[in-house]
Amino acid sequence: GAGVSQSPSNKVTEKGKDVELRCDPISGHTALYWYRQSLGQGLEFLIYFQGNSAPDKSGLPSDRFSAERTGGSVSTLTIQRTQQEDSAVYLCASRVFRNSPLHFGNGTRLTVT
Amino acid sequence: GNSVTQMEGPVTLSEEAFLTINCTYTATGYPSLFWYVQYPGEGLQLLLKATKADDKGSNKGFEATYRKETTSFHLEKGSVQVSDSAVYFCALSDPIPYSGGGADGLTFGKGTHLIIQP
Numbered sequence: 001g002a003g004v005s006q007s008p009s010n011k012v013t014e015k016g017k018d019v020e021l022r023c024d025p026i027s028g029h030t031a032l033y034w035y036r037q038s039l040g041q042g043l044e045f046l047i048y049f050q051g052n053s054a055p056d057k058s059g060l061p062s063d064r065f066s067a068e069r070t071g072g073s074v075s076t077l078t079i080q081r082t083q084q085e086d087s088a089v090y091l092c093a094s095r096v097f098r099n100s101p102l103h104f105g106n107g108t109r110l111t112v113t
Numbered sequence: 114g115n116s117v118t119q120m121e122g123p124v125t126l127s128e129e130a131f132l133t134i135n136c137t138y139t140a141t142g143y144p145s146l147f148w149y150v151q152y153p154g155e156g157l158q159l160l161l162k163a164t165k166a167d168d169k170g171s172n173k174g175f176e177a178t179y180r181k182e183t184t185s186f187h188l189e190k191g192s193v194q195v196s197d198s199a200v201y202f203c204a205l206s207d208p209i210p211y212s213g214g215g216a217d218g219l220t221f222g223k224g225t226h227l228i229i230q231p
Contacts, residue, residue: 004156031217042223043157043202050217091156098218099145099164099206104156 002026006092006105013082013112021077021108023092032075033102034067035091043091049075082112115140119203119222126193127230134188134225136177136203144205144218146170146179146186151200151224160188160201193229200224 005024013019025032034046045059049069060066064082069075079086089109093102119136126132138146145164149157161170166181175190186203202225207218 006156033217033219040226043221045219048217056217093156099208101147101159101162102149102157102219104149104158106154106156 004092004094004103004105006090006108008108009106010109011111013110015084015112016081018078018080019082019110021079021090021092021110023075023077023105025073025075025092025094026096026103027073029094029096029103030072031095031097032069033093034075034077035093036088037091037107038088046077046090079110082110084112086110087112115144115205115207115218115220117203117205117220117222119201119225122200122224122226123228124225125228125230128195129192130229132188132190132193132197132227134201134203134227136186136188136222138184138186138203138205138220140184140205140207140220142207144207146177147204147206148175148177148186148188149202149204149221151202153199157202193227195229195231198227198229200226 007022030051032049036044047067048056064080067077089107091107093104095102116139147162148160150160151157161172163170163179169178177186177188203222205220
């Protein structure tokens with residue numbers, strides 16, 4: 001399809017394990033964002049990529065979180081040594097230029113047991 | 114810095130009732146304003162937008178008018194349906210990014226959970 005694709009849709013992992021979440025943005029969208037949404041809460045900004053510029057990592061909650069974007073397209077969010085408080089829905093979004101609307105994926109629901 | 118404030122939920126209404134969800138904002142520049150809707154188990158979808166003062170965004174019977182004098186973008190619908198039950202987010206996109214806030218000038222409200230009862 002033409003939308004933002006995220007995988008997996010659900011991930012259950014044990015505390016202390018590493019996880020990788022994938023986002024495939026809409027073709028041609030140069031800006032890509034990761035957000036975290038805890039149960040019943042709003043959106044927490046994590047990281048932002050714009051083209052080939054250095055990413056804005058100001059929202060990452062700890063050094064266990066990292067993200068990369070290869071070839072200006074697919075992005076991977078990695079959480080190392082997962083903790084129970086990392087349980088949330090991780091949303092990816094992309095847009096074509098500043099002030100245009102964001103297009104969101106359906107998210108990855110991460111559960112850390 | 115930039116901020117978006119929207120009414121706390123949950124908001125519970127009966128089917129066919131009139132809906133208003135309040136949203137006010139502060140911004141350093143001249144932002145574009147958006148309403149997004151999130152249905153259970155899904156990501157956010159753009160509902161409507163307005164890019165300048167006095168613009169009215171509309172979609173699926175929902176409307177919101179960009180009021181610069183009151184810095185507001187209230188969401189309204191004349192007759193809600195059970196299928197409108199969702200979480201609604203007000204957001205702004207500032208062409209002059211808020212320094213220090215990250216997110217490329219994007220600011221979201223905390224969301225309003227709307228429940229429509231038959």
